[in-house]
Amino acid sequence: xxxxxxxxxxxxxxxxxxxxxxxxxxxxxxxxxxxxxxxxxxxxxxxxxxxxxxxxxxxxxxxxxxxxxxxxxxxxxxxxxxxxxxxxxxxxxxxxxxxxxxxxxxxxxxxxxxxxxxxxxxxxxxxxxxxxxxxxxxxxxxxxxxxxxxxxxxxxxxxxxxxxxxxxxxxxxxxxxxxxxxxxxxxxxxxxxxxxxxxxxxxxxxxxxxxxxxxxxxxxxxxxxxxxxxxxxxxxxxxxxxxxxxxxxxxxxxxxxxxxxxxxxxxxxxxxxxxxxxxxx
Amino acid sequence: xxxxxxxxxxxxxxxxxxxxxxxxxxxxxxxxxxxxxxxxxxxxxxxxxxxxxxxxxxxxxxxxxxxxxxxxxxxxxxxxxxxxxxxxxxxxxxxxxxxxxx
Numbered sequence: 543x544x545x546x547x548x549x550x551x552x553x554x555x556x557x558x559x560x561x562x563x564x565x566x567x568x569x570x571x572x573x574x575x576x577x578x579x580x581x582x583x584x585x586x587x588x589x590x591x592x593x594x595x596x597x598x599x600x601x602x603x604x605x606x607x608x609x610x611x612x613x614x615x616x617x618x619x620x621x622x623x624x625x626x627x628x629x630x631x632x633x634x635x636x637x638x639x640x641x642x643x644x645x646x647x648x649x650x651x652x653x654x655x656x657x658x659x660x661x662x663x664x665x666x667x668x669x670x671x672x673x674x675x676x677x678x679x680x681x682x683x684x685x686x687x688x689x690x691x692x693x694x695x696x697x698x699x700x701x702x703x704x705x706x707x708x709x710x711x712x713x714x715x716x717x718x719x720x721x722x723x724x725x726x727x728x729x730x731x732x733x734x735x736x737x738x739x740x741x742x743x744x745x746x747x748x749x750x751x752x753x754x755x756x757x758x759x760x761x762x763x764x765x766x767x768x769x770x771x772x773x774x775x776x777x778x779x780x781x782x783x784x785x786x787x788x789x790x791x792x793x794x795x796x797x798x799x800x801x802x803x804x805x806x807x808x809x810x811x812x813x814x815x816x817x818x819x820x821x822x823x
Numbered sequence: 824x825x826x827x828x829x830x831x832x833x834x835x836x837x838x839x840x841x842x843x844x845x846x847x848x849x850x851x852x853x854x855x856x857x858x859x860x861x862x863x864x865x866x867x868x869x870x871x872x873x874x875x876x877x878x879x880x881x882x883x884x885x886x887x888x889x890x891x892x893x894x895x896x897x898x899x900x901x902x903x904x905x906x907x908x909x910x911x912x913x914x915x916x917x918x919x920x921x922x923x924x925x
Binding site: 544546547550554557558561562564565570573574577580581584587588590591592593595596599600603604607608609611612615616618619634635637638639641642643645646649650653654723726727730731734735738742745746748749750752753754756757759787 | 824825828829831832833835836837838839840841842843844846847848849850852853855856857859860863866867870871874881882884885887888889891892893894895896897898899900902903904905906907909910915925
């Protein structure tokens with residue numbers, strides 16, 4: 543077995559185990575840390591594929607930004623560990639894993655069912671003549687040639703760790719230092735995928751605005767001593783509709799809170815609860 | 824040489840684990856992390872395909888970038904929803920989100 547394959551198997555197994563650990567951990571903080579570990583292993587696999595830039599993105603964006611965002615939210619919310627596995631309902635504890643297992647079997651069956659994948663990704667099988675035709679029709683000459691081809695023009699899998707001696711059509715050496723993965727990817731992004739790229743920037747903008755609007759505090763919380771003013775308040779998704787069960791329940795809860803806080807001599811809490819109550823009414 | 828099937832199997836396994844997590848767990852935050860894991864599984868198969876077939880080299884890589892963008896946007900909005908949810912009913916248990924039932 544080639545060294546590359548051994549590295550892949552090690553990374554894949556560790557990634558899978560830590561993903562299972564993420565699902566199994568009771569404490570969400572532990573889950574997040576397991577997720578970081580999974581992401582690091584996946585970054586290793588991207589390096590193995592010869593996609594160093596994607597590995598960097600994987601570490602920076604996923605492990606660096608998104609999981610840290612998760613941890614921040616956990617810190618804000620002070621989440622407690624959830625119920626243990628055997629206290630869950632029948633569907634969640636038994637049927638859920640079974641459904642996921644059925645899905646996995648389906649995926650593996652499809653992978654092994656498509657015969658061209660079995661012989662190392664060669665599009666030679668008669669069953670896949672159509673796929674080969676499609677592949678031939680979209681084949682274009684470019685300097686971005688990376689996957690290896692044998693004499694028959696069959697693809698023979700991944701690129702290795704980027705150390706392979708990749709030759710261009712005229713036998714010149716395609717050194718990663720002259721172009722490299724990020725440069726080629728950038729060229730592709732700004733030419734072929736220019737429109738999707740712009741749409742992606744719009745998505746980010748809308749998500750940022752939406753997150754701010756949703757996470758704003760509710761109207762009664764915003765209004766200070768001067769009473770609620772509705773100027774520039776935006777949409778409040780956090781306050782319940784008047785006369786809804788949640789609203790009535792909220793009033794009841796505030797009253798209880800005010801009563802208990804008074805007896806427990808916590809003046810600040812009592813004042814806050816009372817103010818909230820008057821705002822609601 | 825790593826066969827394409829290996830990438831796809833790893834991708835399928837990770838996706839299934841994420842799916843199991845979404846079905847099993849009740850903490851909304853963990854469900855959300857499982858969704859991120861599923862997106863990563865898809866990314867592996869995208870890049871694996873792109874590396875294994877000569878035709879369009881950087882299509883998979885470009886799609887990786889877009890998937891990362893969408894999942895970052897999703898994380899921002901989703902976590903905002905979770906924060907607002909926990910303010911309203913003091914828990915992030917997925918089973919207690921039954922506002923639309925009533």
